[in-house]
Amino acid sequence: MKKRILYISSVIIILVGTISYFSLSTKTSNNTNEYIAITPIATHINGMDFIDSATCVECHAQIVEDHYKTAHFNSLQTANKNTIKGSFDKNKNTLKLNNKVTFNFIKKDSGFYQEPVFNNQNTPFYSAKMDIVVGSGTKGQSYLMWNNNNLLQLQASYFTPTDSWINSPGAPDQLAPARPVLERCLECHTTYAQNITGDKNSNQFHKKNFVYGIDCQRCHGPVKKHLVYHKQNPTDKIAKHIIKYSSLSRQQRLDACALCHSGLRTETTERAFSFAIGDTLKKFSFPDYDESSLKDLDVHGNQYGLLKASKCFTNSNSLDCTTCHNPHKKERGNISSFNQKCMDCHTSLSKPINCSGDNNEIKKMGNNCIQCHMPLVKSETMKIQISKNEEISVDVRTHLIGIYNLKNN
Template identity: 35%
Template sequence: MKKIGILFILVVLSVFFTNCAKSDEYIDPRGTDYAGSESCIQCHQVQYNMAFQSSHFKATAPANSENVLGNFDEGSHTFIYDKNTRLVMEKRNDSLYQVLYKNGKEVEAHRFEIIFGTKHAQTSVYWRNHNTYELPVSYYNSIHNWATSPGFPADKPYFDRMVVKDCYSCHASNASSRSVNQSSEEKNFLSMDVEDIIDKKTIVYGIDCERCHGPAKKHVNFHLKNPTVKTANSITSFKTLNRQQKLDACALCHAGNDGMKMKSRFEFKPGDNLSEFFRETRSINDTANFDVHGNQFRLMAQSKCFINSEKMDCITCHNPHENASKNMASYSKICMSCHQGLKHNEKTLKIMPEKLLADNCVECHMPKKASGAIKFQLSNSKQLSEYILRTHKIGIYPMEKK
């Protein structure tokens, strides 16, 4: 009798503990094929440490006082629309807000909820009725200050720009949306009865390991069970992909946004062909001026280096787990791996002596250019400021004295 009692208790306890373990287990919003980046650390510490610091991992994140850029202290926390209207960046308890004042009275306040970006600029969104809306003022590193979010007016505040799923498809690893019936007060005669809302719980912030490598739960389980196997199982190896497939894995988010969409970017896995996701409206050989913002692929594809080498891709110059290197000499080494015995003419060498030239290929052949798509305005200014990035169209540009 006693034995059965103990046995019973043991059974109850074991059921209890297995359930506990189960509820502790990470469940990825993308489904049971996904393991989540944390699970990679134990076997890929090096890649994890690098990628975790990268802009990719920080492309979106829940806003908090550590990751929101910009000044919230008096002196430089105010954007003035006109003498009666001002927007103030305020810290209230643990939260950050953009607060609109008219004639000194608070009119509305919106919380920084999700950040987009860290390197050149950062824009944030707030939640309203299960959708996200861009805050009217963003932070720009080039001026170390607040200015209008791209495309926003500088003479009146605007809180109604919805940040749709498309933004998340390039800046996050998942965001599911669903259609809901609109409440009667939101309904109007022109719009339809249903609208898409983003399900907050399904957002996987940043561009994580499985966003680039595809679902890896099987891979993780296999290697946990078979620790002696040292060759990769159940994961797509980039080494087995052809050039176009490798390019597509980056071009998914680095080739602009003007193709006709056929499938969601979130469905893309390494090895897939981008041509099944977008129908191109412009040819790759197009002489069009692609924007330096968000279109590295098409600019690179216009270069003779890309066309004639038949092997250049993004990984030629970038470690996919790290940010772009700030060391320009390191890129020169890559240039010279294809351009040995290179001779510049007298005129060029007068502008820059050979020794200096050797470390600065990028300065002349991939110069910085202003984006045509992104411009911003400072508080109290009529003038548009430029957003400057390096072009990926490698070529010979008109020379100025450096």
């Protein structure tokens, strides 16, 4: 009896198996001519595969080409002679830290090094290889090194306003040990890094499971299914299997940028790299500052907080970052295109633009709305001390759009 049941059920299994095999193969043979192999460059701990953005060229050539030039894509790179902005030329390759210690910046066959030397000694105190560059170099750069799997931030950085090597902002003016780099730091500057221990205070990362720079998937989420589908269905011009920004709420669109552009935040329960496009940021972290106090919002890194306090934002129900910014393009300096964005909206408002009394001045400035209404402001956090009473800070475009008395500046 038992044997018969076993026999019957195995026949059924074989039958079902055969039928489903045939139905599957006829289904797929309609639209699959070839097997599509896609090798991920890394895998998120949540299972999402990261695909090299070179794979997108086939269908999004212009976006990829533009994207490679952006500050986002170049925000974290391997260190080499093209990516390090600091100089290794004679006369420019030293940094006097204090009366006792001088850093030398040395190029060797094996790479680029920072070597602090005490005045009374011939050999450097240590020789640290710069492995990773943080910062496209618009305002400055910081350098990281690997010590086995430990990621550390080196003491000497580069500052663009002075085009020179500097002591890292916040570091003491004495020789200090390299600082551990935690996942929070990487979260804003790169697409993915996986912490080995799972402890957010550990600086050990998987070197191989690391996606450098802010790439497509940092803003667009999973793409593998999208890629396979469109390769198999080249005539379908409607995007499939990808999250669409056009279907997100205004707050979701803002949060996709605010993740990194709303200043320093404290995480709640979630870990770094867990926020994804479409999520609500406040479920993941909250600001480290008083949101309602404009004084607490620095122009460096907090475009979201400042924009949110502007009348253009509060009196419109659609304004978000992409109203003015094309996230795929390097647009820095293209002021006429930004001015056009102000005009596009303001000429459509019932209230006419009324920069009263300043008409001649406005003409003289070539209608440069931004210069008067989004002026450059000195950052309170991104600055260096060059002598006892002299500081240099980076100038950042404020996102508090408003009326300024520029004569005071």
